[in-house]
Amino acid sequence: MSETNIHTLNPDNWIDAYADYLFNYTIARVNDADKAKDLVQETFFAGLKSMKNFEGKASERTWLISILKRKIIDHYRKINSNKGKAEVRMNFYSDGEREGDWIEERVPQDWSGDADAEIETEELGEALQSCIAKLPEKYRIVFEMKTIQGFDTEDICNELDITPSNLWVIIHRARTQLRECMEENWFKK
Amino acid sequence: MGKIKITCEEATTICSKAQYGEATLLEKIKLNFHFTYCKVCKVFSKQNSKLSTMCCMVKKQRELSKCCLSEKDKAKLKQQIKELENKL
Structure with missing residues (x-):
């Protein structure tokens, strides 16, 4: 197994590398800039807190997106349970x-x-x-x-x-x- | 699903589906048959198409005004990440 297949996390680089990408991904789904900002922020925080669970199988970006997806779904659920009705x-x-x-x-x-x-x-x-x-x-x-x-x-x-x-x-x-x-x-x- | 005669509610639902090119052939046949005796739904259909044109305009407007995170937001986020990293 070569080392190059193992991905690593580098949080200091996250904002420059992924903030815009995650934000655009989110705004397409929630269309509310403030809410999108919150979700992106929560994603980075959740990522930091669960760094030890990162196995290096997926790329850093894919891993962050998978966290973000869950955050967006949680957001939809909240909407569904109140205003959405x-x-x-x-x-x-x-x-x-x-x-x-x-x-x-x-x-x-x-x-x-x-x-x-x-x-x-x-x-x-x-x-x-x-x-x-x-x-x-x-x-x-x-x-x-x-x-x-x-x-x-x-x-x-x-x-x-x-x-x-x-x-x-x-x-x-x-x-x-x-x-x-x-x-x-x-x-x- | 065998009946050819559909209600106005069903007709207009198919009409909306057709706006995205996703109505089936059978649905389109039922819809066009409905139009032969229902002028109201025909008006609805025409306006529904116009709505699609207007949605394209909105799409263009949105693309032009698409924003991203400001430098200020990013700097703040970086700061927050640093703080959290130190705490962990």
């Missing part, structure tokens, strides 16, 4: 003979003034960003991972421990809510 407005009848039909007041309205030229404006993007920010946290995370960060369905399901049909229900409810939010705040003006 916030209700999303229903758009369809949930029972009776009209089950699955549109509820009248929720029916999409004509988006007048949605000329294609206008759609390029920066303010429109900002309006959508603020609608996204209003989504219940769990919906926001799933929606952003899929739509903005472009993760694969399978990866999101594994990371958040949800089924694909679960994911599509969440994505769809998020999109329905965003459609309504944009209708109220942008297209009605």
Whole structure:
């Protein structure tokens, strides 16, 4: 066995070598700069405290990422247990003979003034960003991972421990809510 | 899953899935059949596509404003790591 296959830890070098990498990894998943900073910090601290458990089989970076992943999952769990349960407005009848039909007041309205030229404006993007920010946290995370960060369905399901049909229900409810939010705040003006 | 007739809720869910190119062929057939008699869902579908265009804009805006840890943050972190190392 050659010595070169054994990885070592060098904490003095961690910040310069991995801080940006870990931060970008985190921001793609939590999209909150302050929270991401906290998670990165916690990861380095947890790494230091468990240095003796490092066997040198994985690279330093892989090892740190595995700690960070657990921190992110813990963060999701916390969200799930409180804020994530916030209700999303229903758009369809949930029972009776009209089950699955549109509820009248929720029916999409004509988006007048949605000329294609206008759609390029920066303010429109900002309006959508603020609608996204209003989504219940769990919906926001799933929606952003899929739509903005472009993760694969399978990866999101594994990371958040949800089924694909679960994911599509969440994505769809998020999109329905965003459609309504944009209708109220942008297209009605 | 055999029925061709679907509710508006099912139709719009397939519509959202289709925005990511992940609706199955059968789902797309059911959706298009639904559109033949439901104009409301057709409007929804059109707006849902527009939403996808808008999301691309947000994606671009986010990429431009992507931040990383500031030098100040990093210096602070380094300091904290040193302190913790000494304690351990």
